[in-house]
Amino acid sequence: MIFSPLFVFVCIAACSPKDKNILAPGAKVEKLAEGFLFTEGPAADKAGNVYFTDQPNDRILKWSVDGTLSVFHDRPGRANGLYFDREGYLLSCSDGDNELWRIDVKDGRHTVLVADVEGGKLNGPNDLWIRPDGGIYFTDPLYPRDYWTRDPQTQQPGQYVYFLAPDRKQLMTVATDLEQPNGIIGTPDGKTLYVADIRAGKTYGYDIRPDGSLSNKRLFAPLGSDGMTVDSEGNVYLTGRGVTVFNPKGEQIAHIPVEADWTANVCFGGKDRNILFITASQYLYGLQMNVSGVK
DSSP states (O other): OEEEEEHHHHHHOOOOGGGGBBBBBBBOOOOEEEOOOOOEEEOOOTTSSEEEEEGGGGGEEEEOTSOOEEEEOOOSSSSSEEEETTTEEEEEEEETTTTEEEEEETTOOOEEOOOOOOOOTOOOOOEEEEESSEEEEEEEEEOOTTOOOSSGTTTTSOOEEEEOOSOOEEEEEEEEESSSEEEEEOOOOOOOOEEETTTEEEEEEEOTTTTTEEEEEEEEEEEOOOSSBBBBBBBBEESSEEEEEEEEEEEETEEEEOOOSSSEEEEEETTTEEEEEEEEEEEEEEBBBBSOOOO
């Protein structure tokens, strides 16, 4: 594994005038670390440190604000998507046994929040977002893994989006009509949820009701996404072939090429939350931004 706090520049296409509104002047995509099998799930803690997964190697790594890399957890249940809750616990879509975990960052111990649905295992929790009151939305697409010993086709009738109530007592199915839900993110006011249907190549917006259910489904962008994030201006970042950015109206305002076979996920981190961290295939990248992330 090779990493450095120094920036290694990677080519990025020339910026359009709209791009310059969100990228810092002269900013380029910077390779921060490499040597992984497949990076995913970046999430920033309150200090701006970024945790991300090397999913095939079954570990979670930490990129600190001082530019150092360390292994946080060496057996997180095949963690994929990550997200920090209000109390500072790290939530993990752990598809080793298809569970939703809550990990204590102090000692690495975990609690299983969701283990099954109506007696069947989840397909494979993939990505999640926590709304302001602590309710958890997560996607459950089916990507059969070679380390599973069960028949994944017999567990759930479809690939759905779920909502776990803040009291952790009720699990609700909130979207059943997507082909393969994957990336998911909500707005900081808790009013809008974005869900990417990666197989259909579309991303939808929904209104969030107080009970966790969703309404007013509408097409937000004609592009699917693996992972997603939003910035302080309400722009939505989609991943796959690089990073594509849409404003709150669903208009594309930027495309950020990334030198990797696949760009899996993004989040804002750093002391000022103005660095866009990008997990892409074997790499972790960073990009200085003129906007910041939201907590």
